[in-house]
Amino acid sequence: MNFEPSDRSKDYRERVQRFIREHIRPVEGQYWTYARAAAHGGDWRRWQVPPIVEELKARARAEGLWNLFLPDAKLGAGLSTLEYAPIAEETGHSFIAPEVFNCNAPDTGNMEVLYRYGSEEQKARWLTPLLAGEIRSVFCMTEPDVASSDATNMQATAVVEGDEVVLNGKKWWSSGIGDPRAKIAIFMARTPDAGTDRHHQHSMVLVPLDTKGVEIKRMLPVFGDYDAPHGHGEVHFRDVRVPRANIIGGPGMGFEIAQGRLGPGRIHHCMRCIGAAEEALDLMIHRGMNRTAFGKPLLNLGGNRERVAEARIAIDQARLLTLYAAWKLDELGALGAMTEISAIKVVAPNVLQKVVDDAIQLHGGAGVSGDDTQLASFFAQARTLRLADGPDEVHKGLITRIELAKRGFSKSRES
CATH class of the missing domain: 1.20.140.10 (Butyryl-CoA Dehydrogenase, subunit A, domain 3)
Structure with a gap:
């Protein structure tokens, strides 16, 4: 095994390092001043994204420093996990950097799910705008009423009824749910009839956040900080109905x-x-x-x-x-x-x-x-x-x- 970075990994790392030094560092103070002023405590409905973020994203994309995490040369940089690792390290020096390069969680994980398992329709509707940095996404897995360290404890349900899937359950620590650009959530839940063994009884379902029955109950502070303008929220799903086609990979694939x-x-x-x-x-x-x-x-x-x-x-x-x-x-x-x-x-x-x-x-x-x-x-x-x-x-x-x-x-x- 050889951990020496490839030439393209070194090139991207140097360019990312320079971008952070020349364009992100000088405005970090401005970003945090704006973000804190726009936080309004836990009232996530009033949160605003500092305008400098979109300016930095446009510059990064113009310089080809975009979707560096995705191992696809057409949609991203085409780097392997090992090649991307040193670049991810560089972005860790700044809390703003991952988003600027469209390499921020939970969007990266959600984009990879859609890239690897999504249907063409799902990719066109949700992956394309995520890759373009036009919207943000949420991953809803952890639940407040059970020990979520054991995912088989999950109480939330995704029940297939004809051409629809009906979702019910409570989720929390859903990161990014307070971001005004968040438009889609991946909801993981039990689908009891999907399979015979306990590792084939869960499904992941795409849920537009404006769907009837989706309610953001509150934002959860981490050591007293609401992490605006993204936040971590408790979200309740009550008889939420979406097309069966919104299930990623099919029932039981969760x-x-x-x-x-x-x-x-x-x-x-x-x-x-x-x-x-x-x-x-x-x-x-x-x-x-x-x-x-x-x-x-x-x-x-x-x-x-x-x-x-x-x-x-x-x-x-x-x-x-x-x-x-x-x-x-x-x-x-x-x-x-x-x-x-x-x-x-x-x-x-x-x-x-x-x-x-x-x-x-x-x-x-x-x-x-x-x-x-x-x-x-x-x-x-x-x-x-x-x-x-x-x-x-x-x-x-x-x-x-x-x-x-x-x-x-x-x-x-x-x-």
Whole structure:
């Protein structure tokens, strides 16, 4: 295996790095000032997207820095997962960058679902405007009333009735639901009659957000921040009826699609975590060398030099493991890289959380102020990612189960 980036990967990475430096960094303060002023607390109906976003998106698209995540040379950059990984890392340095390059979650995962499993009609209606950055999308899976770490607990239903499918259920932590550009949701629910085994009883259904019976109940703050203008919401579906043709891949295909969706997306998340950790380390070093206490630079006090070394080691280890997972995903697919994908989902957010925590400590009060550095937001990112797409414990359990199976211990012998 060879993790040396290809020439085209290097070229895209350098161009993305330069774009962030020259066009995004100078306006980040303007973006956050506007976004916070337009947040209006939890009243998502009044949220507005800073105009600078569309200006940056138009510039990025004109420069060919668009849909870099999609392994299709006609619709995206045509990069493999391994080639895109270093680029995703660069976008992790800035919270704005992924959207500017149309490489932002949950849209990337939803676009991949439509690209790989959608019908031609579904692609024409929803994938095309998503790829153009004209609309945004939502993924509705997690539920408030059950332990969603076990997706078979899901209570929401998608029942086929003739040419329609009827949806009922409650979802929450539906990211992006407050964005005024959000037009479509992928709703995952049980379709009990779809199959005989528990992994073929779920479906993914495309639901336009203006469909009768779809109600956004509230926005959910993360550590007190509503993450406007995108947000994370609780959404109720009451007797929502959409055409049967809105089911992606057919009834009972939900789990299979979910596995395909989550593989590349987890690589993207983890590489962005590594980029954020690099940014936090950079902030920590500059703070430590430019501020003094007790006659010494802060970096020379309280074991801070050792923390820098530990951060360097941890970040590089996480990067190598993530690149290995990306390589294996390209070579063997999601099922062949299950251990590695689960491993990075544990490692990368934990590394980011530790590095950011040390950086916050060295910054003092400025470290917890979201208006002064990105550290508070990076911490929230790390902590929530340890729950999103499955908590740490679920991924560790999967890794253990695979290790036991390699040695002949079947699932039936687990206690």
